[in-house]
Amino acid sequence: MHGLTKKAEAPPWAPFEDRRRARDEKRDAVLRMAVQMFLDEGYHRTTLNEVAARLNITKPALYNYFRSKEDILIECYRLGQDMFEANIAAIERESGDGLDKLRRLIRAYAQVMMTDFGMCLVRLDDRELSTEARAGVRKAKRTYDAAFRTAIAQGVADGSIAPRDPKLATLVITGSLNWIGQWYRPDGELSAAALADEFALRLTEGLAARKSRSRNAERGAR
Amino acid sequence: MHGLTKKAEAPPWAPFEDRRRARDEKRDAVLRMAVQMFLDEGYHRTTLNEVAARLNITKPALYNYFRSKEDILIECYRLGQDMFEANIAAIERESGDGLDKLRRLIRAYAQVMMTDFGMCLVRLDDRELSTEARAGVRKAKRTYDAAFRTAIAQGVADGSIAPRDPKLATLVITGSLNWIGQWYRPDGELSAAALADEFALRLTEGLAARKSRSRNAERGAR
């Protein structure tokens, strides 16, 4: 019996890993509490003392996980951005005509907008952020807009969407979607999925290109 | 020559009136400056010192015209509300089917949303207000929503709009309109009127009831 391997099962990093995980969990708890309070009361009316109190700790303890109040806000934005980006990127990879893609974009975007971190991006004022952080957030927002614009442009090109200015059409659609973050409450009558479907339906019911004989002939001809 | 009426033309109240007008003009100037700064920088990041400085006065001078910072904010909301109410009430008085009325509502609402005081209602956080003031603002907002809902319900009833839930349809439409306040800049390519027309077109192009033979027969039959 070598003294070396008395109980070789548990890897020696386990405690470290445990600790790191416990730390991350606490960090996440701070973030979840903070985002809720930011959304409920507004960023600047939410004090770090209150956030800490609701977590049964005191303010300086927060500084073990975040460097500043703005740092907390930045992380909220980042979590929201990650959700949008993951969903949008997945849809852009899929196949389908422009109209289909647009419908999927609407559904996905609407659903993310009904989550706490998702609505961060439209409910919280990014002017609270430093110039650099704000630039990052705005750049991210522009990429989401671009996804809608290209889907619409593609739809107009492939004949699935009746001709229109993709930029204006995007303003109409994303406005409606962004505003969801202002009124959605999880305790409403309709589920998030049902609402997302409704928005996908209503925001595209006027877009489909008429399947006129001439257009069909045109498409069949090439 | 009576000493009494040496120059009887100018009414004796003129100076008073002049003074009152001058006062009102200054008050309005404060309001216009304040609303711009509130929109530019956000309410709580706009200090009364800065507002005063931009008007070439000092902070305490503002207190000749307003009782508090919140009082200024309340007046901004009120001016915006007045614009919405005047427009909406006028349209509700007009005749036309539900779809027509909805289109006119959209155009009018969009145009007010492109003014400083109009966008107040969606860009500024009414949680800055006292409970009573906030209740007033929210009540006003609900009446605008109600105008859209009734127009849509009327349209569904009179056959000009294809059947749908008026409440959800209103959320879709007013969301798009409210979001205008977040991106509109008066120096854009399109005029406010052109944008309003575009929104009226795009937000209703999918609503019109199909004029199917059976429906026409139905309508003709009663």
Next chain:
DNA sequence: TTCATATATTACCCATTGGTCATAAAATGT
């Protein structure tokens, strides 16, 4: 001129709040 009123200023108060520091208390490793 003189008085009254409206309007403006300077200087100040004070409540709030993000953030820091020295230190204590747990938790972890040996």
Next chain:
DNA sequence: ACATTTTATGACCAATGGGTAATATATGAA
């Protein structure tokens, strides 16, 4: 048991900004 690191705390600092009081200045009336 002991040493070390992590995590938490109480006390405090400093800046910000809304609001006020005492006072000065301009304006119109008598």
